Amino acid sequence: MVPQIRFFIFLFAFVFSIISSGRGGRLNNTNAIEKEALRNIQKQWRITTWETLQSTDPCDRLKPWRRDGENAWINCSCNPNNNCSIIELKVFEMNVSGRIPDALFNLTNLVNLSLGTNRFSGGIPSTVGSLTLLEQLYIDSSGLSGPLPSDLANMTSLKKLWAFDNDFTGNLPESIGQLTNLTDLQIYGTSLEGPIPKNFSALTKLETLKLGDLSGADSNLSFLENMKSLFTLSLRNCQVADEIPTFLRNFSNLTYLFLGNNALSDLFPSEVLTENKNLTTVDVSFNNISGSLSSNDLRAGLSMNYIGTSMNRQSDSEPFLKCIEMESSPCTSNYP
Numbered sequence: 001m002v003p004q005i006r007f008f009i010f011l012f013a014f015v016f017s018i019i020s021s022g023r024g025g026r027l028n029n030t031n032a033i034e035k036e037a038l039r040n041i042q043k044q045w046r047i048t049t050w051e052t053l054q055s056t057d058p059c060d061r062l063k064p065w066r067r068d069g070e071n072a073w074i075n076c077s078c079n080p081n082n083n084c085s086i087i088e089l090k091v092f093e094m095n096v097s098g099r100i101p102d103a104l105f106n107l108t109n110l111v112n113l114s115l116g117t118n119r120f121s122g123g124i125p126s127t128v129g130s131l132t133l134l135e136q137l138y139i140d141s142s143g144l145s146g147p148l149p150s151d152l153a154n155m156t157s158l159k160k161l162w163a164f165d166n167d168f169t170g171n172l173p174e175s176i177g178q179l180t181n182l183t184d185l186q187i188y189g190t191s192l193e194g195p196i197p198k199n200f201s202a203l204t205k206l207e208t209l210k211l212g213d214l215s216g217a218d219s220n221l222s223f224l225e226n227m228k229s230l231f232t233l234s235l236r237n238c239q240v241a242d243e244i245p246t247f248l249r250n251f252s253n254l255t256y257l258f259l260g261n262n263a264l265s266d267l268f269p270s271e272v273l274t275e276n277k278n279l280t281t282v283d284v285s286f287n288n289i290s291g292s293l294s295s296n297d298l299r300a301g302l303s304m305n306y307i308g309t310s311m312n313r314q315s316d317s318e319p320f321l322k323c324i325e326m327e328s329s330p331c332t333s334n335y336p
């Protein structure tokens with residue numbers, strides 16, 4: 001070969017390697033088990049935007065399921081050898097029906113899993129406990145039924161669990177009390193039965209707790225005592241048969257307190273209103289509480305709803321009921 005040609009071949013190879021590395025270098029190589037699992041999921045859920053997943057690597061950045069903002073989306077974590085794992089899976093509001101496939105539980109590197117707003121059938125298999133790295137699990141409004149498996153407790157890193165608006169049955173599982181990393185727990189609009197397990201008292205990192213619609217045995221509020229980080233506390237229609245605890249006055253970040261539709265009794269502790277400066281909404285409607293509030297207990301910006309109770313106010317100078325109860329929704333806006 002004449003030297004000039006050899007030089008041009010070298011130059012071409014050099015330029016080509018720069019161009020291809022600039023576009024991401026070597027192709028990604030997703031863990032074989034996860035690749036197979038995701039392809040099974042695509043087939044069963046018939047996610048049309050994922051059709052080419054059958055022939056390409058899931059963690060290839062240029063594919064439609066890698067576009068952030070899509071309702072059906074994955075994210076990957078890759079090592080310097082371009083070996084990748086699937087760390088996030090979102091199939092949100094995709095009208096997916098059928099059971100949750102076993103293949104899902106082979107995605108054992110998932111950190112975030114979002115399956116909310118679908119039309120699944122059947123329950124959550126106990127194999128869900130193999131997703132031990134999960135930090136966020138959204139299965140709200142997804143058509144699921146049956147019991148919540150105690151294997152959920154294997155997800156010791158879990159921080160957010162949204163399971164509301166499903167047809168779950170059986171007891172609200174005590175094992176959830178082991179998930180002490182939880183900051184956001186929302187389970188309502190189901191057919192689960194109480195009581196609220198006493199060992200939920202270990203969930204002291206909670207900032208949002210929304211439980212509701214528990215039938216079965218009565219619940220007691222002593223489990224709340226150490227949840228001092230709560231911003232939002234809603235226990236609606238949980239058959240709570242207790243007094244409103246005065247320890248709530250120490251929850252300095254508490255902003256939203258909804259205890260409506262229970263069997264709360266005795267006096268309303270006015271310290272809860274006067275000491276929690278961040279409170280904007282209190283709703284204790286439809287309970288057996290009594291006592292009276294003075295205008296000193298209420299301040300501008302606080303919405304207080306206590307219809308359906310025996311509470312009264314001491315002075316007529318200011319209207320206390322600042323909004324009108326709309327069905328079971330809380331009183332959030334000020335009365336004009």
Ligand SMILES: *[C@@H]1O[C@H](CO)[C@@H](O)[C@H](O)[C@H]1NC(C)=O
Nearest residue numbers: 024026027028060061076078
């Ligand atoms: C491989 O995946 C990583 C992580 O998602 C991404 O940053 C990279 O661009 C991907 N590479 C290719 C060639 O798709």
Ligand SMILES: *[C@@H]1O[C@H](CO)[C@@H](O)[C@H](O)[C@H]1NC(C)=O
Nearest residue numbers: 068069075076077078087088
């Ligand atoms: C995808 O995962 C990577 C870690 O591999 C992370 O840095 C990135 O923020 C994630 N992307 C989105 C949109 O969450």
Ligand SMILES: *[C@@H]1O[C@H](CO)[C@@H](O)[C@H](O)[C@H]1NC(C)=O
Nearest residue numbers: 029030031032081082083084
């Ligand atoms: C990781 O990547 C290297 C180099 O690309 C490859 O030889 C090896 O088989 C990969 N390992 C796994 C577990 O995929």
Ligand SMILES: *[C@@H]1O[C@H](CO)[C@@H](O)[C@H](O)[C@H]1NC(C)=O
Nearest residue numbers: 093094095096097098118119
């Ligand atoms: C969801 O699927 C059902 C039937 O499978 C169909 O009747 C319904 O219109 C679909 N809804 C949406 C929003 O696509």
Ligand SMILES: *[C@@H]1O[C@H](CO)[C@@H](O)[C@H](O)[C@H]1NC(C)=O
Nearest residue numbers: 033036037040102103104106
């Ligand atoms: C899960 O992975 C195992 C290999 O570890 C495989 O034998 C099995 O078939 C996979 N299950 C599904 C449902 O993909």
Ligand SMILES: *[C@@H]1O[C@H](CO)[C@@H](O)[C@H](O)[C@H]1NC(C)=O
Nearest residue numbers: 075087088110111112135136
């Ligand atoms: C999981 O989602 C949260 C919030 O959307 C995000 O901050 C976090 O980085 C995600 N985790 C991973 C591993 O991508």
Ligand SMILES: *[C@@H]1O[C@H](CO)[C@@H](O)[C@H](O)[C@H]1NC(C)=O
Nearest residue numbers: 126127128129130151153154
């Ligand atoms: C969850 O943990 C328990 C106790 O460690 C174990 O027996 C069970 O097999 C685990 N479940 C899964 C699905 O890994």
Ligand SMILES: *[C@@H]1O[C@H](CO)[C@@H](O)[C@H](O)[C@H]1NC(C)=O
Nearest residue numbers: 155156157158178179180181
């Ligand atoms: C909380 O999560 C961290 C990782 O984010 C983990 O190291 C720790 O063990 C978890 N706590 C418990 C009680 O499991």
Ligand SMILES: *[C@@H]1O[C@H](CO)[C@@H](O)[C@H](O)[C@H]1NC(C)=O
Nearest residue numbers: 174175176177178179199202
């Ligand atoms: C309830 O939670 C406590 C504290 O996290 C734990 O030790 C106990 O095992 C839990 N009970 C059940 C049945 O999981």
Ligand SMILES: *[C@@H]1O[C@H](CO)[C@@H](O)[C@H](O)[C@H]1NC(C)=O
Nearest residue numbers: 227228229230250251252253
């Ligand atoms: C209240 O919220 C602030 C800001 O998020 C946080 O720094 C503080 O630790 C919280 N207080 C409690 C008691 O959790």
Ligand SMILES: *[C@@H]1O[C@H](CO)[C@@H](O)[C@H](O)[C@H]1NC(C)=O
Nearest residue numbers: 198220221222223241242243
């Ligand atoms: C609530 O439970 C605690 C602890 O088990 C108990 O001491 C208290 O008497 C109970 N309160 C009511 C009203 O049942």
Ligand SMILES: *[C@@H]1O[C@H](CO)[C@@H](O)[C@H](O)[C@H]1NC(C)=O
Nearest residue numbers: 251252253254275276277278
């Ligand atoms: C109100 O909440 C903020 C954080 O959101 C916190 O720093 C502050 O201490 C709270 N206010 C009071 C009076 O406790």
